[in-house]
Amino acid sequence: MKFKSLSAIIIILLAAVFVFFKYIELPYKINTKGIIYPSKEWKIIKSDDGTLLNILKNNRNNTVSYYSVTEFQRGDFAEFILDENIFGKEQISKGDTIGYIKSNEEQRRYNELKGELSAQRNLLKVYSTGAKPEEIAIAYENLNLARQEYETQKRITQRNKILHEDEYISDEEYELSFNRYKLSLYRYNIAKSEYNAITAGAKKEQLNYIKANIQTLEAQISDIEERINSFTILSPFTGEIVKQHGRDNEENAVVRLADVSEHVVILPIELFQLAYIVPGQEISLKTNLSNQPLNAKVIDIDNSVQMINFRENIFVTALITDKEYNQKIIPNMLVEAEIDCGRVPAKEYIKRLLRTVYHN
Numbered sequence: 359m360k361f362k363s364l365s366a367i368i369i370i371l372l373a374a375v376f377v378f379f380k381y382i383e384l385p386y387k388i389n390t391k392g393i394i395y396p397s398k399e400w401k402i403i404k405s406d407d408g409t410l411l412n413i414l415k416n417n418r419n420n421t422v423s424y425y426s427v428t429e430f431q432r433g434d435f436a437e438f439i440l441d442e443n444i445f446g447k448e449q450i451s452k453g454d455t456i457g458y459i460k461s462n463e464e465q466r467r468y469n470e471l472k473g474e475l476s477a478q479r480n481l482l483k484v485y486s487t488g489a490k491p492e493e494i495a496i497a498y499e500n501l502n503l504a505r506q507e508y509e510t511q512k513r514i515t516q517r518n519k520i521l522h523e524d525e526y527i528s529d530e531e532y533e534l535s536f537n538r539y540k541l542s543l544y545r546y547n548i549a550k551s552e553y554n555a556i557t558a559g560a561k562k563e564q565l566n567y568i569k570a571n572i573q574t575l576e577a578q579i580s581d582i583e584e585r586i587n588s589f590t591i592l593s594p595f596t597g598e599i600v601k602q603h604g605r606d607n608e609e610n611a612v613v614r615l616a617d618v619s620e621h622v623v624i625l626p627i628e629l630f631q632l633a634y635i636v637p638g639q640e641i642s643l644k645t646n647l648s649n650q651p652l653n654a655k656v657i658d659i660d661n662s663v664q665m666i667n668f669r670e671n672i673f674v675t676a677l678i679t680d681k682e683y684n685q686k687i688i689p690n691m692l693v694e695a696e697i698d699c700g701r702v703p704a705k706e707y708i709k710r711l712l713r714t715v716y717h718n
Contacts, residue, residue: 385698385700386634386699386700387696387697387698387699388627388631388634388635388696388697388699389694389695389696389697390625390626390627390695390697391625391626391692391693391694391695392623392624392625392626392643392676392692392693392695393623393624393690393691393692393693394621394622394623394678394687394688394689394690394691394693395417395621395622395623395624395689395690396417396597396616396617396618396620396621396622396689397416397417397418397617397619397620397621397622397677398414398415398416398417398418398423398595398597398616398617399414399415399417399600399614399615399616399617400412400413400414400415400593400594400595400597400614400615400616400617401413401611401612401613401614401615402456402457402591402611402612402613403610403611403612404610404611404612405610410459410612412424412591414594417622417624417675418620418622418657418658418675418677419658419675420658420660420675424594439457439458439459440456440457440612440613441455441456441457444456444599444613445599445601447599448598449596449597449598450593450596450597450598450599450615451593451596452593452594452595452596453592453593454592454593455590455591455592455593456591456592456593456613456615457591457612457613458589458590458591459589459590459591467582468579468582468583470541471575471578471579471582472579474544474548474575475572475575475576475579477545477548477552478548478568478571478572478575479572480552481548481551481552481555481568482565482568482569482572494553494556497549497552497553497556498553500549500552500553501546501549501550501552501553503549504542504545504546504548504549504550505546505549507542507545507546508539508542508543508545508546510542511535511538511539511542511543512539512542512543514535514538514539515535515536515538515539518531518532518535518536519532593615594615595615595617596617596619597615597616597617597618597619598615598616598618599613599614599615600614600615600616600689602614602690616689618689620677620678621677621678621683621687621689622657622675622676622677622678623641623643623654623675623676623678623693623695624673624674624675625641625673625674625675625676625695625697626664626666626671626672626673626674627671627672627673627674627697628669628670628671628672629663629670629671629672632659632672634697634699635656635659635674635697635699636656637656637657637658637659638655638656639655639656639697639698639699640653640654640655640697640698641653641654641655641656641676641695641696641697641698642654642695642696642698643678643693643694643695643696644693644694644695644696645686645687645691645693645694646691647686647687647688647691648686650686652678652680652683652686652687652693653678653679653680654676654677654678654679654695655676655677655679656674656675656676656697657675657676657677658674658675659672659673659674659675660672660673660674674697676695
C-alpha cells in the first residue's frame with residue numbers, strides 16, 4: 359500500500375515537472391545599475407596652452423556633434439569674459455549670450471586693414487579723378503610726415519635689434535618694434551603712391567592694380583569680421599547651466615550646459631546577456647528621490663566590449679519616457695535598473711539563471 363502511494367506521489371511530481379518545463383513560462387529580467395545623463399551636453403574647456411575647446415556631445419548615441427578650437431596668435435592678449443547673469447537663470451534659451459572673447463591682436467589687425475582699405479580707396483579716387491592744387495599740397499605734407507615716422511621707427515628698430523641680439527630686450531618687445539617699423543614703411547609707401555598719383559596721373563593698369571588690392575583687403579576684413587563675430591559665444595540649445603564642484607576643476611571647464619528636456623540612462627550588462635537585449639525594450643528605474651519607478655526604453659546598444667571589474671560588459675543606452683520625470687531625477691545620479699526581457703519557458707529561465715550564477 360505504501361509502495362503504491364509513493365509511486366503515485368512520484369508520478370504526480372514527474373507530471374508536475376513535465377508540465378512545468380513544457381508549458382509554464384516565467385518572466386525573465388536583468389538587474390543592473392546605471393547613471394542618468396542629459397540628452398545633450400555642451401561645454402567650453404580651457405586647455406593647458408590657453409586655447410578654448412567648444413564641445414557639444416550627444417549622449418543619446420555617444421557622439422560629439424560639434425567640436426571647435428579657438429586659438430590665438432603668439433603674443434596676443436586674449437580674454438574670455440563670461441556673462442555672470444546666466445548663473446541666476448533657471449533656463450538658458452538657445453541663442454543666449456554665454457560670454458565673449460576679446461583678442462587685442464585680431465582687433466589691431468582689423469583696424470589696420472580698415473585703414474589700408476581707406477587709403478587704397480582714396481588712392482583710387484585720386485588716380486581716377488585727378489586732384490586740385492590744395493590736395494597736392496596736403497598729399498605732399500602727408501608724404502613728409504610718413505617719411506619722418508618711417509625714418510624714426512627704422513632707427514628705433516635698428517637699435518632694438520642690437521639690444522635684442524645682446525638679450526637686453528625680450529622677443530615680444532623686439533617683434534612689436536619690428537611690426538611698427540613695417541607698418542610705418544607701408545604707410546610711407548602709400549603716401550608716396552598717393553603723391554605720385556596726384557602729380558603724375560595714372561594708367562589703366564595702375565587703376566586695375568589698386569582695385570585688386572581693394573578687393574583683397576575687403577575679403578580679408580570680411581574674414582576677420584567673421585572671426586570676431588565667432589568670438590561671441592552663444593548657447594547652442596535651450597537648457598540649464600550645470601553647477602557641479604570637482605568635475606569642472608578636473609576638466610578646466612569654464613561653463614557647462616545641459617539639455618534637460620530629455621534624459622538617458624547608461625547601463626552596463628554582461629556580455630552573455632547581450633542576446634536578451636533589443637532596441638525598444640522596456641526598463642524600470644528606481645531612484646533615491648522617489649518611490650515611483652521611472653520608465654525607459656532601449657534606444658542604443660554599444661558594439662564594443664569594456665572591462666568592468668575584470669568582466670566583459672556592453673553598455674546600453676535607454677531613453678527615459680515618463681512625461682513628468684524631471685522632478686524625480688538629477689543628472690549623473692545612480693539608479694537601479696530592471697530590464698524586462700519578456701516571458702520565457704521555465705527550462706530556458708533556469709538555464710539563464712544558472713548561467714548568471716556561474717558568471718557571478
